[in-house]
Amino acid sequence: MAKYIEMDILKLTAEELKLKKNNVKAVVELLDSGNTVPFIARYRKEMTGSLDELEIRNIEEKIDYLRRLLQRKNEVAAAADKVDKYSGQLKEKLIKADTLQEVEDLYRPFKSKKKTKADKAIEKGLKPLAELIFKQEELATTPEQLAQEYIDPEKALENIEDVLSGAEDIIAGDISDDAELRKKLREFVFAKSDIVSELKNEEEAEKFRDYYEFKESINKIPPHRILALNRGEKEEVLRVKIVCDEDKAVKIINDHFEFEKNQYYPFIENALDYAYKRMIFPSLEREVRNHLTDKAEEKAVNNFSTNLKSLLMQPPLVGKKVLAIDPAFRTGCKIAVLAENGDLLDTAAIYPHAPVNNLEESVEVTAKLIKKHDVDLIVIGNGTASRETEIFVVNMIKNGLDIEYTIVSEAGASVYSASKLARQEFPELDVSIRGAISIGRRIQDPLAELVKIEPKSLGVGMYQHDISQKRLEKALNEVVVDAVHHVGVELNTASAALLTYVSGISSNNAQKIIDHRSEKGGFKTRKELLDVYGFGPKTYEQAAGFLRIDSDADPFALTPIHPESYKEAERILNKIDHQSSDIKDDQTLEKIREKIKTLNIIETAETLEIGIPTTKDIIKAIQQPGRDPRASMPGPVFRKDILKIEDIEEGMIFTGKVRNIVDFGAFIDIGLKQDGLLHISEMSDFYLNDPFEILQIGQNVDVKVLNVDKKRERISFTLKFF
Structure with a gap:
């Protein structure tokens, strides 16, 4: 396609994101060359100016949008040129257009579309009449007299009314196709509209009772209410629409064309009314609804992402054997005993609850497993029968069992247990036992276990089914990727699911790594990755720095130092009179930490002929290998006794754990069956715009009981007591 229009995409991106053009250029070139975002952020800091993952993704998204914008501008220019409508004026408007929507407005006159009333009227030869009326030229004859000349029964123009109606259709089309007018009306509608809802289906009304007669400015309505309205509309309980002042909209149209109220105006007014109500406003209403939904989804996805990051970054429970229980009533509680590294040691099924009520045997089986395997902690899933299972465990503790317990979210455990991955890991085990294993491993290493589960199934955030699943999956996948790269992955123990999130590694590569590991007995150096079939230099470059090996043969593999910087790392060690092989010795490490503090980073970077950011990263990694x-x-909360809502009174203070955060508050677990609500209005004495400003998932927080509804088993908290 010929280039009608050009844009400096790099300059525009840099200006909008307030970044240096050279750094933006470097990021784009790196991305276009097949480098991943985590790799660029960690190992190409000198080129990018130390931009982080979020900044790099913002560049990636903006560049993609501007490239599509430029392509569309040239497509529209070509379409106009094809029908001899490409003028200097249109080119100027296309150059100035900042959004795809503005370009589409300019494209309307040339767009191939279904034949309209205006098209049919033009075919009947009514364009000259429409232009005369539209221009309101001072003529001695009336519109009716002008219309008389166009009566033609063969063209279905039987009378004056048919002729003038056709002319009005043409005028309405011209008004609707005016890009500048649409821009003015769009600005008006977006600035002054309200969103309104009313009850449509009384049978399903209860859960949407707040929206029976609802009205709020589109510029003030919070995101969670938009998603609630969308859900109510989708379930056909609510009727939702956008409303704005029609009189003011009509005035904008009149002022734009400078219409005069003369003998032609009644016909223009009819066309104007039709154009606005039937052609312009419906499309603007769709734009507003799409815009509101987009903003609401963006906020919801950000909430999901922030919650998920906190969930994945919970600390592992190192060196502890656990007995994990997947609670149930009729089918029994499934037990999995796990070694410190998550390996399965034993399984069992107990039936302490109704309808079986085999309490005595259940106590005996559980106690024997704890003693046999020297278990350190009991982990209970928070699903069906969780409360009853907690009572069962607490009674064992009260009767002399010296152990603590904790409760973890089992969100997504059933999804994992029935997955292909779970069947590959434990082909001989029942689905429910796999669920118990997942519950136990979540406390031992949350990140390694939770990556096996579809992120949207992990129970963080709200309205996950009401937003674009593609958008949600993309954002949550980015969070998992960032968490995995921030922590690093143990090459010799990682599952295929975890390895797949590592920069450059495909699911095929991951399985080949595991196969190679099984055949060769594990990796001793990162360089051995190149021996894996299909693991080429580019994949190695992208992945190596994020993979960890605890090996004397490759001491830097315990750090995030990339193999491409090993020589520089060795020179830094030599600079403080130590060999790189000494890095594993604790006493030597302490000496290194002390001496490395004395290094001049700028001087060291110049000596090594590498950048200051990379020098800083190498020094930091040497100081804390394996960190x-x-x-x-904050770690998990361990308990030895149970808390009942009957024990709770207003004013009591408890230490709880943040389980979920949404726009209007946070849900806090203090050991009750249900989490309590800490509303955003009770988080601070000063105005708080977002709960994430002070809270994160997994955080331990002291809360005061504000209200207890024992009948409905609901509790609310406040932080306003210090």
């Missing part, structure tokens, strides 16, 4: 960044996060 898990999750170690600083």
Whole structure:
């Protein structure tokens, strides 16, 4: 296609994102060359100016949009040129168009579409009459007299009314196709409209009772209410629409064309009314609804992403054997005993609850397993029969069992247990036992286990079924990718699911790594990855720095130092009079940490002929090899006794754990069957725009009981007590 219009996409991106053009250019070139976002953010800092993952993804999205915008501008220019309508004026408008929507408005006159009333009227030869009326030229004759000349029964123009009606159709089409007018009306509608809902189906009314007669400015309505309205509309309980002042809209149209109220105006007014109500406003209403939904989804996805990041970054429970229970009534509680590294040691099924009520045997089986395997902790899933199972465990503790327990979310456990991956891991086990294994491993290493589950099934955020699933999956996948790369992956123990999230590694590569690991007995160096069939230099470059090996043969493999920087790392070690092979010795490490503090980073970078950011990263990695960044996060809350809602009174203070965060507040687990609500209005004495400003999932927080509804088993908290 010929290039009618050109754009400096790099400059526009840099200006909008307030970044340096050279850094943007470097990011685009790296992305276009097949480099992943995590790799660029970690190992190409000198080229990008140390841009982080979010900034790089923002560049990626903006570049993609501007490339599509430029392509569409040239397609529209070509379409106009094809019908001899490409003028200097149109070119100028296309150049100035900042959005795809503006380009589509300019394309309307040339767009191939279903034949309209205006098209049919033009075919009947009524265009000259329409132009005379539209221009309101001062003529001695009336519109009716002018119309008399166009009566033609063979063209279905039987009378004056048919002729003038056809002329009005042409005028309505011209009004609707005016791009500048649409822009003015769009600005008006977006600035001054309200969203309104009313009850449509009384049989399903209860859950949407807040929206029976609802009205709010589109610029003030919070995202979660938009999603609620959308759901009510989708379920055909609510009727939702956008309303704005029609009189003001009509005035905008009149002012735009400078219509005069003379003998032609009644016919123009009819056309104007039709154009606005039937052609322009319906499309603008769709734009508004799409815009509101897009913003609401963006906020919801951001909430999901923030919650998921906190969930994945919960610290692993190192060196603890656990007995995991997947609670149930009729089918029994399934037990999985797991070693410190998550390996399955034992399984059992107990039936302590109705209808079986085999309590005595259940106690005996559980106690024997705990003693046999020297279990450190009991982990209970929070699903059906969780409360009853918690009572069962607490009674064992009260009767002399010296152990603690904790409750974890089992969201997505059933999804995992029936998945292909679970069948591959434990082909001989029942689905419910696989669920118990997943529950136990979530406390031992949350990240390694939760990556096996579709992110949207992990129970964080709200309205996950009401937003674009493609958009949600993309955002949550990016969160998982960032978490995996932030922590690093143990090459010799990681599952295929975890390896697949590593930069450059496909599911096919991941399985081949596991097959190679099984055949060769594990990797001793990162370089051995190149021996894996299909693992080429590019994949190695992208992945190697994020993979960890605890090996004397490759001491830097315990750090995020990339193999391409091994020589520089060795020179830094030599600079402080140590060999790289000494990095594993604790006493040597302590000396290294002390001496490395004295290094001049700028001077060292110049000596090594590498950038300052990479030098800083190498030094930091040498100081803390094998460090898990999750170690600083709050750990799980362990319990030995149960809490009942009957025990709760207003004013009591408890330490709870944040389980979920949404726009209007956070849900706090203090050990009750149901989480309590900490409303955003009770989080601070000053105005708080977003709960995420002060809270994150997994955080331990002291809360005061504000209200207890024992009948409905609901509890609310406040932080306003310090």
